[in-house]
Amino acid sequence: MEEGEGEGLQTLAIVLLLCGALKLLHTLGLISTEDRVCDDLELSVVCHRPEALDLLEAQSNFNRKELQVLYRGFKNECPSGVVNEETFKQIYSQFFPHGDASTYAHYLFNAFDSSQSGSIKFEDFITALSILLRGTTTEKLQWTFNLYDINKDGYINKEEMTDIVKAIYDMMGRFTYPALKTDTTKQHVDAFFQKMDKNRDGVVTLDEFILSCQEDENIMRSLQLFENVI
């Protein structure tokens, strides 16, 4: 046997050894080659049925007929009975085709999902709508405060407000008149704090918020705007 033969056989041996090692690791389960797509299927089977109509009627400010209409629309769009964040963002984005409504939809989703469960059921939907459409002004302002308070700590600071205002401006899209400048958001937030922050401590509490809004006629009037939506 020549020298070269020896080398060639060595190469062969090394290759065979490598393959054997890989196979061993594979059988031991340390290396896996299949894709984990089967996990996603489990989520879609979740279904949820709402409470009885009578119970909902007692809990909210809607009557039977309105609840029926609302549920039919809800069920049509989400047959499984729950809305997850993705679907919510998609639905909301359809109303604002010019810009990007996903950030604001995210904040809305968190405000609707009071139990922070990651999905909105019909009861959550009705609770929020009941406040927004049939509640007192104080309740509406409370809900709005809850929306702005992203981390739910009871205070609205400048960063949270900037995020919210930026999300609202994102919905406008790029093509606006007049064109958006870099400090538009900041100016808006400053104006807001100027109005709301009574004691100038840099944060807005719930009481300051409610008080300031009640002083502003525009806001009071516009809160009544959507009374007849249903």
Place this chain on the structure above:
Amino acid sequence: MAAGVAAWLPFARAAAIGWMPVANLPMPVAPTNKNKRQDELIILNVSGRRFQTWRNTLDRYPDTLLGSSEKEFFFNEETREYFFDRDPDSFRSILNFYRTGKLHYPRYECISAYDEELAFFGIIPEIISDCCYEEYKDRKRENTERLMDDLEDNKDNKPPNMTCRETMWRAFENPHTSTMALVFYYVTGFFIAISVITNVVETVPCGSMPNQRDIPCGERYTEAFFCMDTACVMIFTVEYLMRLFAAPSRYRFMRSVMSIIDVVAILPYYIGLVMTNNEDVSGAFVTLRVFRVFRIFKFSRHSQGLRILGYTLKSCASELGFLLFSLTMAIIIFATVMFYAEKGSSSSKFTSIPASFWYTIVTMTTLGYGDMVPKTIAGKIFGSICSLSGVLVIALPVPVIVSNFSRIYHQNQRADKRRAQKVQKARLARMRISKAGSSTAFLHSKRNGLNQSLELTGSLEEDQQLKKTTSLLESQHHHLLHCLEKTTNHEFVDERLYEQGYLQTALQNFPSQSPSLSSEEGVTGTCCSRRTKKNIQALNATHTHSHTHNLQELSALHIHCGEQQPLNTSRSSLNLMSDESGSLNCKSSGLVTTAIISIPTPPSNNSRANPDAPPPPNPDAPPRPNTGSDVVKISAL
């Protein structure tokens, strides 16, 4: 806006309360549903089969028969139902379209019957959902082909009054139309064959001089072959020029594949004529003669199978690419392995890895010439693995290509595929338009000043007029977008206007002439007043430039004659009149109006006193006529 999502509009509007504390401006009045009735069931009687649905379901698509007032024509007073004398089976899918927002095409349905039903109910077929769209399009294409074939059979007599040019083109494209065309077709085919055979025979060694080796015929009978070649090229040139003359679109003809083949086929001859017998270029000249073999591709005009083969290869480009890529990978791997395996053996032919490429290719395609053979044991083992894997790698994409070819051949694609591409583009364009429709619809309705009716506290006629043009759903959606505009104090515009507005603001570096104006206006009001100053100062410099800009520009004129707002966003975009921009035009009733004016505004329209400077001569735009109403004139481009 999709149908199902319409159910969520109340939720979106309720959520708009979240913007209220952030907004600085008052919100517009919400549209009210004057004749608000409870949602009722309506009965649709289609040839005896009764369908029932909510009225709201049908109202989702107001531009179809069932969604508009057109269905009132079919209302039966005695039975209180809508009667349609149409096919109930097809109606099922149409009604499901209203319910789910997706239009499906059932397979058992005849395509022309389905099309007729869709046309009757005012639904465009392009919105068939993707799951059924391919099927629909295929059957539609088959149907049109069938119709066209029927037409072709009846089309023996040519239409009268065709010009000579059109006749010629028709003769070229379809040889069966006249005898002359048929003769031409066969003659060109014959000469192509002659030319190819000549090229081949030229290189055959025919007869040797007694004291010399065999010389090819081409060198022996040089003149004869030259004459033959000249004749063929003459015929081809004449044919090409005639086609060029007859083509309806010469530019498109020159870019087509067939004409390029024609040109490449005859070019070597002419280049050979021009070039002298120089030693240096004779090598290149020989290379050029190779291109003469392209004449064989001219046969593809005569053979449909050849065209289909070419088309198949083009459409299977991805499979071919995959084949090539996987082969390359395998070749490199195996060549490397073989090189290292055979390195030790003496007198080995595997001198380098590129040298082993040849062995690998020959082995993988199972050719096995035998000029390079491994000698070591390891080399032989890897060589056998190489040949086995070669069979597998090559065998995989081949059936795909074969099935492609047979599918294309059977479906007889040709120009139909090209036509289908255009229709596909049209369909996508239509769908894009309808999707963008919701965004442009809002801008459109703004431009038409419909918003002004929303802001008025309701006079009845204008409300009804509003109903005629937009549905309640649309007006509510527009109201929502309007609230967003008010919250952020910016407006939606489309791209063109945005660019111009951006350009204008970028050009502004001039100091403001009247600081009082800018100080009294709010956050966003300064933009417009700056623009007027820019107009004034740029008058001399960029006269025509700003002219055309202003002509094309639309801007919103918010005229607030109210007591409430301290923030007076009076924006007016002027023409080159050099008067002050701050004058307000108040409606006597003190209501808020929104109007959009285009420049130049004729002076008679508003109460601005402008005795001195008449608008400079404006060749580009005629002055817009005035109706003399209180509302500032609306005009859009």
